[in-house]
Amino acid sequence: MSELVKTWTEWLVNSRFSYMNETQKQQTLLWLINVRDEILSRAKLQPGDTVIDIGSGTGLLAFGAHMLLNGKGKVIVSDAFTDCLDACQRIAEYCGITDCIEFLQADATDIKLPENSVDVVVMRSVLVHILKKADAIKEFYRILKPGGRISIFEPIIRKNTRYYQLINPGSFPNYAKIKDAEQKMVSDENDSLTNFDELTLENNFRDAGFKNIDVKVSIESSTYEVRAEMIDPWFNAPPSPGKPALKQMFMEFMPEAEVNEFMENLKIELGGKNITINSPVAYIYAVKD
Numbered sequence: 001m002s003e004l005v006k007t008w009t010e011w012l013v014n015s016r017f018s019y020m021n022e023t024q025k026q027q028t029l030l031w032l033i034n035v036r037d038e039i040l041s042r043a044k045l046q047p048g049d050t051v052i053d054i055g056s057g058t059g060l061l062a063f064g065a066h067m068l069l070n071g072k073g074k075v076i077v078s079d080a081f082t083d084c085l086d087a088c089q090r091i092a093e094y095c096g097i098t099d100c101i102e103f104l105q106a107d108a109t110d111i112k113l114p115e116n117s118v119d120v121v122v123m124r125s126v127l128v129h130i131l132k133k134a135d136a137i138k139e140f141y142r143i144l145k146p147g148g149r150i151s152i153f154e155p156i157i158r159k160n161t162r163y164y165q166l167i168n169p170g171s172f173p174n175y176a177k178i179k180d181a182e183q184k185m186v187s188d189e190n191d192s193l194t195n196f197d198e199l200t201l202e203n204n205f206r207d208a209g210f211k212n213i214d215v216k217v218s219i220e221s222s223t224y225e226v227r228a229e230m231i232d233p234w235f236n237a238p239p240s241p242g243k244p245a246l247k248q249m250f251m252e253f254m255p256e257a258e259v260n261e262f263m264e265n266l267k268i269e270l271g272g273k274n275i276t277i278n279s280p281v282a283y284i285y286a287v288k289d
C-alpha cells in the first residue's frame with residue numbers, strides 16, 4: 001500500500017520526485033522553469049499590474065512574476081492550503097522580499113477578492129486538482145478587471161501514454177483487463193485529474209465570458225531507460241495529496257494479487273528498455289472584455 005501524502009508542500013518538495021534519479025530531477029526542474037517562463041511571457045505583465053498566482057504552491061510563478069514586476073506592481077500569492085502560504089512566506093523572508101507581495105488563503109472557486117480587482121491571473125497545474133473547473137474559471141473572470149489577462153498551464157493527463165500502450169499483449173495474461181482498467185480510470189467524470197482536456201477547458205473559458213482565447217497544446221515527450229526498481233515508486237507514489245496511488249486505482253478493477261503480478265511482469269517487460277512517454281499539456285491565455 002502506498003503512503004498517503006498529507007500536504008501539498010510535502011508533495012511539491014519530495015513526493016513528485018520520488019521515482020526520479022538525480023538527472024531526471026534536474027531535467028524536471030529545468031522544465032518547470034521553462035513552463036514558468038512561458039506562462040509569464042504569455043501573461044504579458046506590465047509595470048503596475050496586480051498579479052494573482054492561484055494555487056501558488058511553493059511560489060514557482062509568484063516569485064517569477066515578482067522578479068519581472070521589479071517593484072512596480074503587486075503579486076498576490078494565493079493558495080487554499082496554509083502549508084503552501086507558510087512555505088512562500090518563508091521563501092520571501094529568506095530572499096528579503098517584503099514589498100509588492102501579499103498572501104491570501106482562498107479556494108480557487110471562492111477567491112476572497114472584490115470583482116474587477118486584479119490585472120492578471122496566472123496559474124500552473126491547479127485546475128487539474130479541482131473537480132468543478134467551470135466554477136473556478138468563472139471566479140477568475142469575476143476578479144479580473146475588464147481588459148485583464150489570464151495565463152495558465154494544465155497537464156492533460158487523460159491523453160498521457162498508458163501502460164497498455166507500452167507492453168506486448170502476449171506477455172501479459174491480463175492484458176485485456178489492464179487496458180480496460182486504464183481506459184476506465186481516465187474517463188471518470190468524478191476524478192479531477194482526468195475529467196477534462198484542452199477542449200473542455202476552452203469551452204469553460206468561453207462560457208465564463210472570456211474573449212481572445214488562445215489554447216496552445218504541446219506534447220511533452222520523454223524517452224528514457226526503465227530500471228526495474230522504478231516500477232514500485234510509479235505504482236505507489238500518489239499523484240497528489242489525499243489521492244490514491246496507481247496501485248490502489250488498479251485494485252478497483254483487479255484483485256491485489258493480479259496487480260502485483262502485473263507490476264512484476266512490467267519489471268521484466270520494461271526493465272532495461274527505452275520507453276517514450278507522451279504527456280500533452282495546454283497553455284491557455286484569455287482576456288476579460
Ligand SMILES: C[S@@+](CC[C@H](N)C(=O)[O-])C[C@H]1O[C@@H](n2cnc3c(N)ncnc32)[C@H](O)[C@@H]1O
Binds near residue numbers: 012057
Ligand atoms: C501541482 S501544485 C502546483 C503549485 C504551483 N502552482 C506550481 O506551479 O508549482 C497544485 C497547487 O494547487 C493548490 N490547490 C489545490 N486545490 C486548490 C483549490 N481548490 N484552490 C486553490 N488552490 C488549490 C495546492 O495547494 C497546490 O499548491
